[in-house]
Amino acid sequence: xxxxxxVTGRPESRSLGRLRRATAGSLLLYAALLVGAILTLTPxxxxxxxxLKTPQTVFSIPPTFIPRPVYWQNYTDALNAAPLFRFLxxxxxxxxxxxxxxxxxxxxAAYAFGRLRFPGRDTxxxxxxxxxxxxxxVTLIPNFVLMKFLHFYNTYKALILPSAFSVFGTxxxxxYFMTLPYELEEAARIxxxxxxxxxxxxxxxxSKPALATLGVLTFKGIWNWFxxxxxxxxxxxxxxxxxxxxxxxxxxxxxxxxxxxxxxxxMLPVLIVFFLxxxxxxxxxxxxxxxxx
Amino acid sequence: xxxxxxYWRNRTRREQMLTGYAFVAPIVLYTLVTGFIPVVSSLYLxxxxxxxxxxxxxxxxxxYVQVLFHDSLFWRAMLNTAQYSLEVLPLNxxxxxxxxxxxxQKLRGITIFRTLYYLPVVTSSIAVSMIWxxxxxxxxxxxxxxxxxxxxxxxxxLGTPGLALHSLVLMRVWKGIGxxxxxxxxxxxxxxxxxxxxxDIDGASxxxxxxxxxxxxxxxxxYYIVVMGLISTFQTFAEIYAxxxxxxxxxxxxxxxxxxxxxxxxxxxxxxxxxSFILFVVIFGLSLVNVKYFQPQD
Numbered sequence: 001x002x003x004x005x006x007v008t009g010r011p012e013s014r015s016l017g018r019l020r021r022a023t024a025g026s027l028l029l030y031a032a033l034l035v036g037a038i039l040t041l042t043p044x045x046x047x048x049x050x051x052l053k054t055p056q057t058v059f060s061i062p063p064t065f066i067p068r069p070v071y072w073q074n075y076t077d078a079l080n081a082a083p084l085f086r087f088l089x090x091x092x093x094x095x096x097x098x099x100x101x102x103x104x105x106x107x108x109a110a111y112a113f114g115r116l117r118f119p120g121r122d123t124x125x126x127x128x129x130x131x132x133x134x135x136x137x138v139t140l141i142p143n144f145v146l147m148k149f150l151h152f153y154n155t156y157k158a159l160i161l162p163s164a165f166s167v168f169g170t171x172x173x174x175x176y177f178m179t180l181p182y183e184l185e186e187a188a189r190i191x192x193x194x195x196x197x198x199x200x201x202x203x204x205x206x207s208k209p210a211l212a213t214l215g216v217l218t219f220k221g222i223w224n225w226f227x228x229x230x231x232x233x234x235x236x237x238x239x240x241x242x243x244x245x246x247x248x249x250x251x252x253x254x255x256x257x258x259x260x261x262x263x264x265x266x267m268l269p270v271l272i273v274f275f276l277x278x279x280x281x282x283x284x285x286x287x288x289x290x291x292x293x
Numbered sequence: 294x295x296x297x298x299x300y301w302r303n304r305t306r307r308e309q310m311l312t313g314y315a316f317v318a319p320i321v322l323y324t325l326v327t328g329f330i331p332v333v334s335s336l337y338l339x340x341x342x343x344x345x346x347x348x349x350x351x352x353x354x355x356x357y358v359q360v361l362f363h364d365s366l367f368w369r370a371m372l373n374t375a376q377y378s379l380e381v382l383p384l385n386x387x388x389x390x391x392x393x394x395x396x397x398q399k400l401r402g403i404t405i406f407r408t409l410y411y412l413p414v415v416t417s418s419i420a421v422s423m424i425w426x427x428x429x430x431x432x433x434x435x436x437x438x439x440x441x442x443x444x445x446x447x448x449x450x451l452g453t454p455g456l457a458l459h460s461l462v463l464m465r466v467w468k469g470i471g472x473x474x475x476x477x478x479x480x481x482x483x484x485x486x487x488x489x490x491x492x493d494i495d496g497a498s499x500x501x502x503x504x505x506x507x508x509x510x511x512x513x514x515x516y517y518i519v520v521m522g523l524i525s526t527f528q529t530f531a532e533i534y535a536x537x538x539x540x541x542x543x544x545x546x547x548x549x550x551x552x553x554x555x556x557x558x559x560x561x562x563x564x565x566x567x568x569s570f571i572l573f574v575v576i577f578g579l580s581l582v583n584v585k586y587f588q589p590q591d
Contacts, residue, residue, distance in 0.1 A: 026398075029398055105320055105323075112313040112316035135527070135572060141556050142332075145334070167328075223417065278408045282475055
């Protein structure tokens with residue numbers, strides 16, 4: 001290497017210069033990345049820090065990031081003010097149930113719309129897609145009246161039944177199903193496999209990425225659900241976590257230590273799941289985003 | 294009819310048809326019950342006076358006349374919502390594109406940064422609201438403490454009528470960039486390499502490459518982000534409910550919050566339905582305008 005440098009001289013120094021410029025460039029990039037990371041992370045770290053401060057040190061000036069002493073009492077106070085674990089459990093139950101139901105109904109409809117031929121299919125599909133345009137607030141009041149009329153008010157039936165289906169989910173899966181080669185199914189059908197059989201044994205196993213995307217999106221959506229459970233539920237013990245957190249805010253008002261402790265507890269499960277599966281998670285989001293364009 | 298009987302006679306087609314109808318039946322029924330029927334009944338309710346205690350009474354266009362001509366809070370809410378969207382969307386596009394370009398670089402540890410930037414996206418609106426309620430606190434919030442270092446403030450971020458909406462915009466941008474960053478990133482990685490190679494051969498500068506190759510290639514992605522952003526910002530509710538209750542002085546009342554207040558606070562279902570139908574028409578109109586003028590041509 002050095003020998004070549006001695007002989008030619010100039011190219012060596014030129015590549016060194018390029019290297020130096022590249023290092024300066026990447027240092028600048030790292031600086032920008034770091035600023036972004038600080039702006040993103042500080043609110044979270046500040047929340048965690050506040051959740052571990054005593055009622056006095058919360059207001060100390062100048063502010064300290066490391067709580068001293070560490071005050072766990074905020075967490076017990078938070079849990080005494082509202083059953084946060086119960087709320088988390090409620091959300092986990094609702095999100096799991098609705099995700100399973102939605103995967104089943106959406107994949108069935110997507111298979112029919114994407115891979116079967118029957119009279120009226122395209123008209124039905126268009127009508128069906130049209131409802132994607134309807135904002136939640138337009139259907140809110142009539143659906144509320146309907147649920148009251150069915151005596152579903154303040155029950156999980158009112159939460160689960162209307163959300164067991166999804167137009168967006170059907171659309172997403174249909175787009176994916178349509179990319180799978182038809183020869184696969186034809187081969188199975190020659191071997192005597194029925195339509196339902198080829199759906200369950202060929203299409204579904206091949207569509208794991210799309211199903212995972214829909215699963216993640218649904219779970220996240222239900223976990224963050226707010227407006228519908230807010231108007232539909234009356235008994236606080238049945239609240240899912242977001243409604244529960246808003247209820248909890250009303251209980252502790254501006255006692256910032258317990259409020260931030262409760263917020264931390266409410267965020268924690270999702271953050272853990274996110275960190276465990278972050279690669280798949282982000283890929284899913286990108287797939288869904290581009291699938292809908 | 295003849296095509297139907299032809300379908301029926303062919304065994305494979307018959308099976309396809311039966312399976313097809315069976316598979317779409319639940320979801321079509323659902324769409325009818327929770328999609329089309331509610332839109333029609335919402336339209337009906339908007340022509341009535343209904344408080345859920347006594348039967349709905351037909352009053353014709355009265356709700357619409359009231360809302361459109363004698364309701365300053367409605368117009369306030371429309372303007373607030375429009376202003377909120379118009380501030381959030383460009384900021385979101387700008388910052389998320391910058392971040393996407395940044396995390397698209399091949400640097401050591403870049404995936405860690407991608408993950409970090411995505412954190413606010415997986416955090417729910419209510420949790421984010423709690424965090425920012427504390428950050429924006431007038432006396433001991435971190436933002437005012439920081440400004441205090443430079444002898445500025447304290448600023449009442451959420452309590453000043455002219456400022457509260459902007460504060461909510463800032464929070465929404467913080468929460469939303471990561472999501473759009475990922476979508477832009479996928480878009481960036483889908484741009485064919487030869488376009489950049491061709492630009493290199495032509496001796497294009499970095500900025501030229503961005504404005505002539507990157508930005509035009511990302512047009513469908515930007516379109517998607519703006520349309521989706523418009524639909525979601527027009528329905529902003531949770532933050533308002535948890536942070537400002539529409540105040541101070543109605544300066545953060547969004548249309549969605551107004552509907553909630555009127556329907557479930559005052560139980561004036563007729564008026565709330567009229568407002569929600571107007572919101573529907575506005576969103577629908579905006580989407581049509583978008584499709585007509587901004588949809589990418591490919």
